[in-house]
Amino acid sequence: MAIAIMTSGGDCAGMNPAIKHFVDYCYTKEVQPYLIYDGLEGLIDGNIKAATYEDVAGIMHEGGTKIRSSRSKRFFEYEYRKQAFENLKKHKIDKILILGGDGSFRALNQFYKDFGVHFVGVPATIDNDIFGTSYCLGVDTALNIIRGATDAVRDTSSSFRRACVIETMGRDCGYLALVSAITCGAEVCIIPELEYDLESIGKRLKEEIKNGRKYVVCIVAEGCNKDKCTSTNQLVQWLENDIKIETRATILGHVQRGGNPTVFDRLMASKFVTYSIDKLLSDQEGGSVIVYNDSKFEFVTIDYVNSQKYEIREDLLELAKRLVN
Incomplete structure (x- = not known):
């Protein structure tokens, strides 16, 4: 029996711990692990290799x-999906573990409908914007990178x-900005999910500066x-x-995607992978x-994940409402 792992879409810290645990756990279960390099593009091009311990050491x-990622327009076309399937057949692979977002899951769901290749999707995105899960792999590391940067700029x-x-x-989701604003002690938080009043915020800041505030930290989501x-x-x-305070902007950008995975992301990577492999080995559900x-x-269907748009929990939004007025 053979199972392959691939990463698709945006990368995030936590993917490498997941890949290492995938190889180690597969060998424990006497299953041959395969690595699909370069995401869906690699699947089409046959960039598939039997994994060894050496591949994931360190x-x-x-x-x-480590196995790189991609976004693929070709995978939308049947002929290329057929080519990808033929590549898997050469290695007798009929099961895939994919780390990515909802778009990647939809791609493999169509792949399953076409050719019956079973898969489990592991939510992995720093945006933390996949419906149906409160946590996505990589978000904890991203938040800690933002925390470090914000503390330094402060x-x-x-x-x-x-x-x-x-x-x-955060693309269209303000989760990173919201949680960072709360945990870094920001004075202002601007995200798409919360209404804000600059006039009211301005009055508050002017009063705080008058009473001794020496600086202001404002965290804003890129979706804004x-x-x-x-x-x-x-x-x-x-x-x-308006506030009459010298101001500098810092756009963190892709630094948020990299960095050493936190302990929590490493631990969650191991759990996600363990339960997912057990799932693939124990039943015949498609995806x-x-x-x-x-x-x-728990395991949910692709249709469930795609049934609604992710929304930030109300209790988190409530904590930040003092920062928008």
């Missing part, structure tokens, strides 16, 4: 994905009595640059012109996604 602490802002606007990633929100540059101008809620793991 990668537990590394960010990103140091220099306080030295010069400045404001800082820190932009986090696309939605009908106040963008990062607009916030800088507002702070300087499912492993999710984590209320300290429990």
Whole structure:
């Protein structure tokens, strides 16, 4: 029996610990592990290799994905999916573990419908925006990178009595910005999910500065640059012109995707992979996604994951409402 693992879409810290545990656990279960390099593109091109312990030695602490990733337009076409299936047949692989997001899961679900290749999807995205799970692999590391950067920028802002606007990633989801604002002690949090009142925030900040505040930390989600929100540059101008405080912007960008995986992401990678392999070996269901809620793991269908758009929990939003008025 053979099972392959692949990473698809955006990379995140935690993927390498998952890949290492996949190989180790497969050998424990006397199953031949395979590595699919370069995501869906590699699947099409036949970039598939039987895994050895040497392939995954020393990668537990590394960010990103050792087997690399991709986004594939070709996989939308049947002829290329057929080519990918023929590549799997050469290695007698009929089961895949995929680390990625909902788009990657939809791609493999179609692959299963076409050719019957069973799979389990592991939610892996720093955006933490997959419906049905409260945690996605990589988000804890990303939050800790943002925390470190925000703490460092706060140091220099306080030295010069400045404001800082820190932009986090998150595509259309404000989760990273929200949790970072709460845990880093920001004075302002601007995300698509919460209504905010700049006039009210301005009055509050002016009063706080009058009463001794030396700096201001504002955390904004990148989605605000696309939605009908106040963008990062607009916030800088507002702070300087209205609040009358010197301001600098820091766009964290892809630094949030890398870095050494945290203990929590490493541990969760091991659990995700263990339960997923057991699932693939124990039943004949076509495709499912492993999710984590209320300290429990369970498997749900692709249709369930795609049935709704992810929404940030109300209790988290409630904690940040003081930062938007």
